[in-house]
Amino acid sequence: MSEHHDPLMSTAQPEAGRRRFFRLVGAGAGTLAAGTLPLVSPQAFAATNHVMGEPQPAFALDPSILYMNVGTTGSTPVHLLKAFDDYNREVARNPRETLGGTTPMRQAIAAGFGCETEELVMTYNTTDGMNKILAGVELNAGDEIITTNHEHPGGNGPMNLLAWRKGVVIKRVELPVGNNQTAQDYVNLFAAAITAKTKAFVFSAPTFLTGTMLPYKRLAMLAQQNNIMTIVDGAHATGMFNIKFHETGIDFWGCSGHKWQCGPGGTGILYIRNRVSSFNPRPLFNFWPTNTNNTALTGPRTNANAASYQIGTRVQSIGNPNYPMLKVLSECCTWWDEIGRAAIEAHDLALSAYLKQKIAQVWGTAKLYSPMGDPELVSALTSFNPFHGPSLALAAGSGAATAESAQSSTFVERLRTQYGIVIRNTAVPVPGSTAAHHPVRISTHLFHSTQDVDRLVASMRELTKLMLAGR
Template sequence: MSEQTASTSEDPLGASNRRDFFKLVGAGAGAAAAATVASPLLPASAFAADSPKFKLGEPRPAFILDPDVLYMNIGTTGSTPKHILKSFDDDDREVARNPLETFGGVTPMRQAIAPGFGAQLEEFVISYNTTDGMNKILAGVELNAGDEIITTNHEHPGGNGPMNLLLRRRGVKIVVLPLPVGNDQRATDYVDLFRAAITNKTKAFVFSAPTFLTGTMLPYKRLAKLAQSKGIMTIVDGAHATGMFALDFNATGIDFWGCSGHKWQCGPGGTGVLYIRNRVDRNNPLPLFNFWPTNTNNTLLTGPRTNENAATYGIGTALQSIGNPNYPMLKAFAETCQFWDRIGRRTIEKHDLTLSLYLKGKIAEVWGVEHLYSPKDDPELLSALTSFSPFHKNSLVLQLGDAATAETNQSTEFVTRMREEYGIVIRNTAVPVIGSPAPHHPMRISTHLFHSARDVDRLVRSMKDLAMKMGVA
């Protein structure tokens, strides 16, 4: 969904594209059909005169990624485009020459890129990473002793940390839902899971979309509607959403998003996006809970942002104002977002997800669908992160002790050897699995705008070869 034509459907691609997307990759015929796709089947982008020509699936000349390394760990950090690196360096030098240089301040930067995310100026903050955004959100909402947050066991420390602070300092109750893994799940399962946990004390849903452990894209619109029906606020860790999905924040119906700028958005390190809903409309008709800008140097603010003072409060500007910022860094991030807008966020989303589904189909063909920790068949749960184990099925009951240590070591060895012997960078994660006392350690693979089907084929061939060397048939 683009910022201009955001869908109101419940899936990441929008209702008008859901059938076409699965037809595109042959998913309707199962894993074997998906594995026959020869390319992402997406056209090249049109380009602005002041940025390099860029064709999806071809990293050069827009990126300076090492041509001898196939980098597929964008879920940890991305690669800033070449032309933006140059302007970033030039701007750093200009600030060193003239320390008073502000490049017009941060407000014009926010104004330039907020519409690309479906946000108004006072809903949009350039933060310093997802953790920064999540801390600002959870510190600012009014939650007190006895109030309940419903969250999941697949959350990142960037969200768990501030939630734990609310537990320890204010007595807020944290209800943790165990999430499924693998392909045998549907979007409605998550709605049922959250609905069953709601009590008259529930004040917030806090969840990741997608999760960093398996790449499952939780059905945020469905969960937003459920929350709205119960008067509950929604807070989303979207570290892996910005730059991968064509998000229209307002259309999601979510109250708060804390997102990364350096992962899939490929901005400089130390950048992120914080969204705070500052309007009441058909996408979310509820008044927003009172919100305090707990990290600001704006001394004129005497109380929280409420719906009565929302138009004049300037909540986005208040949260942006924390002292003298790194103007070149924020400017480079804004320029990266504008580069994405010119390529087309909808185009990038379709490319990323098509490649991801192609990869999942290849994995299912070689190892079996039971080795996937990420869902494949429900497009609403699909993201460009793919999690799987070449060594065991996702249903493995792994006991604590020597077996768990051996599984961890095997997974770590696989990641290391993929890098050292095949020149391919992936990572592993520690995934809690229902019924397993010890977490599993599947591989996690990112497919992004500079990857192609040829890259996926090389990856799968290499992983199959290494698995055989390690004694896995």
């Protein structure tokens, strides 16, 4: 494989694992034009510039479909699909086979996520992790959770259960939408909602509705200053971002294994902070292991027993798990580590910035529901509407709201059936509008290229013109 000698490229930048990945992925990773992505640092941008050798299929994606809905689910790499089949056959041949057990699997991936083995649990999806967290923290009648109006049902469900069964108070801050946002805006919203009864922040980073990456480090600092625990729905963080859990300062992360991380369906990553550090010097709040074989035997993890309490092992223990599925998740995570999580993040975000710039050129920044101006808020999820922007006021139950929803659904369906491109739309609460807006949501991942983005934008532009002309 020939190397691309970009003047921005550090001579120490191309790791062997990353070179091997981009040789495998072939034409699936693109070359970005220098100077077009001001939101990405020169070092990170340089990591996305490649010249491909002969392509080998790293992923089994249908070549006739441009799949850009990784935010719903990813694609497991080909070599791990083979391993999955082998592991299942091994367990079927010997049903007592554990493939080494889950502890070595967690040990293999903990360093890549910047945490200790005993802080990590391989779960069955983000919802599973969020339920384990919210069922295990000590929250009682009158205690307040500050959350947002952009949360996923996987977090809303267990929060609502706490409200219904225990009398916990749920307070929702109304998030801004569009490109006119700053990281400090979110800190101010949460800070204004704090009272003496506030016990937890629960928020998504990034949000699944617009892809806004909430400033979790700033919010973690705010929480620490006010003796508040932090719980993050990170369904789109693992596999997209180079997340180092300790360095986030967050207490709990519930994350996905099958979206951007591209593990098998029904996999997730759960982080439970079990260490104090300069990033979070406060002891963890008392936490009860939930959905575990060990609950009746151990009691809660407290400050007194933190050093000896193996929280990850206790929460991981649920009887007989799906060992092949969890082993493939572990191996997918170590493959990400070999490629380089920083390089993957740089690639994903650079493509997202490239897409946002294309959208701004064709439709204008006023049509964006995702921020692009503050680098702290960007992710590889891009949300926009080719027909209107967040400034449109829609009344709940009105004909205009019904028409807007139908128009968005038609756009997504026609893009799939007529152009072979798969994206999705979402229902976004927008300040000043009593009815939700329905922008489309696009994922740019490591198996995408600038050519894919160009094809998408050209197709959406043509379809927009057709629909506006009534065709």
